[in-house]
Amino acid sequence: MAALLFHSTNGRSPAVDLRSAVLHGLAPDRGLYLPETFPQLTRAEIAAFTALPYAEIAFRVLAQYTRDVVPDATLAAMCQAAYDFEVPLEKIGDRVHLMRLDQGPTASFKDFAAQMMSRLMGFFLRQDGRQLIILTATSGDTGSAVAHAFHNIPGIRVLVLFPFAEVSVSQRKLMTTLAGNIRTIAIDGKFDDCQAMVKRAFADPALKSLPLSSANSINIGRLLPQSVYYFYAASRLAPAGEPMVFSIPSGNFGDMMGAIVAREMGLPVKKIIASVNDNDAFPRYLATGHYAKIVPSRNSLSNAMNVGHPSNLARLIAVYGGQMDEAGTIHRAPDLARMRRDLFSSSVSDARTRAAFLDFWHKHQLLLEPHGAVAWQGFQDWLQTEALEGRPAVILETANPAKFPEEIQKAFGWSPDVPPRMAAQIQLAEDFDRLTPDYDQFRDYLIGHYADHPTAKTHP
Numbered sequence: 001m002a003a004l005l006f007h008s009t010n011g012r013s014p015a016v017d018l019r020s021a022v023l024h025g026l027a028p029d030r031g032l033y034l035p036e037t038f039p040q041l042t043r044a045e046i047a048a049f050t051a052l053p054y055a056e057i058a059f060r061v062l063a064q065y066t067r068d069v070v071p072d073a074t075l076a077a078m079c080q081a082a083y084d085f086e087v088p089l090e091k092i093g094d095r096v097h098l099m100r101l102d103q104g105p106t107a108s109f110k111d112f113a114a115q116m117m118s119r120l121m122g123f124f125l126r127q128d129g130r131q132l133i134i135l136t137a138t139s140g141d142t143g144s145a146v147a148h149a150f151h152n153i154p155g156i157r158v159l160v161l162f163p164f165a166e167v168s169v170s171q172r173k174l175m176t177t178l179a180g181n182i183r184t185i186a187i188d189g190k191f192d193d194c195q196a197m198v199k200r201a202f203a204d205p206a207l208k209s210l211p212l213s214s215a216n217s218i219n220i221g222r223l224l225p226q227s228v229y230y231f232y233a234a235s236r237l238a239p240a241g242e243p244m245v246f247s248i249p250s251g252n253f254g255d256m257m258g259a260i261v262a263r264e265m266g267l268p269v270k271k272i273i274a275s276v277n278d279n280d281a282f283p284r285y286l287a288t289g290h291y292a293k294i295v296p297s298r299n300s301l302s303n304a305m306n307v308g309h310p311s312n313l314a315r316l317i318a319v320y321g322g323q324m325d326e327a328g329t330i331h332r333a334p335d336l337a338r339m340r341r342d343l344f345s346s347s348v349s350d351a352r353t354r355a356a357f358l359d360f361w362h363k364h365q366l367l368l369e370p371h372g373a374v375a376w377q378g379f380q381d382w383l384q385t386e387a388l389e390g391r392p393a394v395i396l397e398t399a400n401p402a403k404f405p406e407e408i409q410k411a412f413g414w415s416p417d418v419p420p421r422m423a424a425q426i427q428l429a430e431d432f433d434r435l436t437p438d439y440d441q442f443r444d445y446l447i448g449h450y451a452d453h454p455t456a457k458t459h460p
């Protein structure tokens with residue numbers, strides 16, 4: 001069988017295989033890659049997951065995409081190495097569970113994607129001895145997850161841009177203490193500024209000689225691994241194949257697209273709840289059919305979700321038959337009625353986020369952090385519109401509470417325990433540069449630090 005092909009959401013670039021899609025990140029027409037057709041898992045194949053550990057489920061899901069580009073044995077070894085941590089499912093109601101995606105090396109759900117993508121990229125690069133510079137913008141968690149995933153991977157250097165005032169101190173330290181092949185820049189601006197600078201660099205002819213690649217949630221190599229934990233949750237909580245409800249705290253909507261991918265591959269899903277903070281472009285779109293990005297993006301407690309224009313919306317719209325370009329203009333409307341049936345989205349203010357995590361603590365004696373609290377409240381909001389009727393539901397907790405000690409300290413007067421691996425990391429010396437959100441200055445920085453790299457070759 002031939003390799004699965006991926007096409008661009010902008011529809012003006014040729015379809016490519018996974019290798020090329022992963023190494024490029026963004027398609028040449030600035031669209032996002034999506035599989036031409038979603039590979040299908042049968043009911044029996046999904047039912048077999050109930051007896052399998054996480055890494056084996058990851059292998060069986062991802063093998064659907066790596067045919068002809070990664071040998072099965074290599075993929076299996078990558079899954080074993082990437083997923084060597086627990087994925088706890090805490091019971092909080094009859095059939096309602098909290099899925100804790102916070103046990104990876106940076107205590108963030110982004111480890112699930114980054115750990116796999118770094119291995120895929122490393123493998124593809126080694127095949128032909130190339131080098132890459134990963135350029136990524138982070139609103140908090142991506143940078144550290146990506147930096148950790150690529151730390152010490154030969155042939156890959158990483159440059160992370162983050163908004164100085166929008167990331168917590170521990171989030172920052174997780175990425176500024178790595179050194180080696182990892183470099184970080186604090187931008188005196190917003191996440192959107194960082195993202196815009198990165199996007200411009202990719203399109204800049206003056207940087208053509210730099211082998212730049214992206215590792216943001218736009219990379220299909222990050223998106224596909226994020227479908228796995230939905231299969232995992234269903235394997236443990238809905239062994240008979242009952243349709244699931246998922247509430248997902250959403251910023252760039254990569255996590256949420258993981259649920260869509262799982263569903264498109266055959267996982268029975270009743271409802272996907274996209275819970276957002278004050279950056280409510282998506283719930284407004286779902287309600288009105290008019291899309292208006294939030295410029296500038298709004299600050300909130302759940303700072304990894306301060307995204308005014310979620311980049312993965314272009315993919316969601318494509319799955320529903322529409323077309324949205326990278327600027328957020330919709331050229332062809334998706335099937336909005338079907339989208340409204342499948343999805344629910346609600347915006348949770350900081351005040352409601354705080355109230356939600358207090359309420360959750362009192363009801364369940366479990367600590368949420370702000371992102372998980374947004375997901376919990378979004379789920380409550382959905383319950384106002386539709387009855388659960390005994391269906392299995394999962395709320396995603398995407399970070400460890402220790403990454404957001406300020407809120408917990410304020411509410412309870414004590415700080416959560418820092419996971420040991422993270423505690424050791426943030427003791428190390430920090431090293432980062434600072435820039436204003438000025439593109440020309442950033443371009444000079446890139447040329448100054450990377451242009452003379454002896455093995456720099458043209459973009460793959």
Ligand SMILES: *Cc1c(COP(=O)(O)O)cnc(C)c1O
Nearest residue numbers: 141250251252253254255304398
């Ligand atoms: C990135 C992030 C999110 C949002 O994920 P998206 O894929 O961007 O929607 C939610 N919670 C945490 C802790 C994050 O780091």
